[in-house]
Amino acid sequence: MKLRLTLVCFAFFASLFTGWMLRARSSQHESKSGDDQLLIGLSMDTLKEARWQRDRDIFVAQAESLGAKVLVQSANSDDTRQMQDVQALLSNNVDVLVIVPHNGDAMAKAVQLSHEAGVPVMAYDRIINNCGLDLYICFDNVRVGELQAQYLVERLPQNRPGRMIRILGAKTDPCSFQYKEGQDNILKPYLERGAIEIIHEDWAENWKPEHAKKITNAALTQHGASFDAILASNDGTAGGAIQALKEEGLAGKILVTGQDAELVACQRLVAGTQDMTIYLPIQRLATRAAELAVRLGQRKPIITRAGTHNGELQVPTVLLEVITVTKQNLKETVIADGFHPLREVFREAE
DSSP: OHHHHHHHHHHHHHHHTHHHHHHHHTTTSOOOOTTSOEEEEEEESOOOSHHHHHHHHHHHHHHHHTTEEEEEEEOTTOHHHHHHHHHHHHHTTOSEEEEOOSSTTTTHHHHHHHHHTTOOEEEESSOOOSSOOOEEEEEOHHHHHHHHHHHHHTTSOSSSOEEEEEEEOOTTOHHHHHHHHHHHHHHHHHHHTTSEEEEEEEEOGGGOHHHHHHHHHHHHHHHTTOOOEEEESSHHHHHHHHHHHHHTTOTTTSEEOOOSOOHHHHHHHHHTSOOOEEEOOHHHHHHHHHHHHHHHHTTOOOOOSEEEEOSSSEEEEEEEOOEEEOGGGTIIIIITTTSSOHHHHTSOOO
8 A cells, every 4th residue: 555655646746747848848849839730640559459440539539629630550560560650650740649559668669769859658558668658548457457356256166266267468568467467466365375276377469369269278178177267358368268168168157257348248248158348438548548648749737646657767647447347237337338339239149
């Protein structure tokens, strides 16, 4: 608790100086005059998944409603290409850069180049490490992991040690380690006293479902069906794991977690093959990110109440809450928010 309070204090006081630092950088890169349109560069890791298409569309719409223009680049999960995208955006004289990094370490160079051009940088959803990042907006990723693990802890057998497989995310994604941190926060006391056993775990490269399926197949080969749950860190990896379970006639018999509230995952909740997911209110994230990007581009100070250490400094951070979703509260969460239509969620799942 003392450590958390200290980090929050550091973040709060650091954020008080954010506006001053950005104004200092503006001597190299003048912000637009009142008659010129603010230009935002949005460098995205990928647009392959529907989730990221939704982020882009909401972000662009909100930025445009505030009078800004957005240039969007997608790197197709390639570090070299994303660096090229950043350079292209900077060559277009953007006023502010928003990056969804494929690799939180590789994009430190992008932040350096942006600052050399006098352009502030906000990391979206994933932190960028070891650099002078100006702002970070994301969901509370540690809380995501805690909710996933807590769901399983409350439903594992009480008369014997619960046995689980854990499928971690991509090692290139800093969020993967935050999800793991949250999961560990909940699991540690149970693991220490032998009430829970992780019989197999591995990292899913680039979050690919096919890698999650391979991890699950490896666990099934080694341990058979002698486990109770799969702690999958997102819906994509949950889908891969469930496919492996289906092939063994185990789908619906093993607890499976997820995250992102993807449509197919919500359909699996209805079908009973996946047990929970985490709803990340993308509308709130993308809308708030666009608002903050405009403020950064205008060189206006931003006050935050949280911070994330990226290896170099305590980055002012805006955290958004997340929600556990099960079959029982689908209508009150993702459907009520318009995230997915009821008729699509409750159609027969594959």
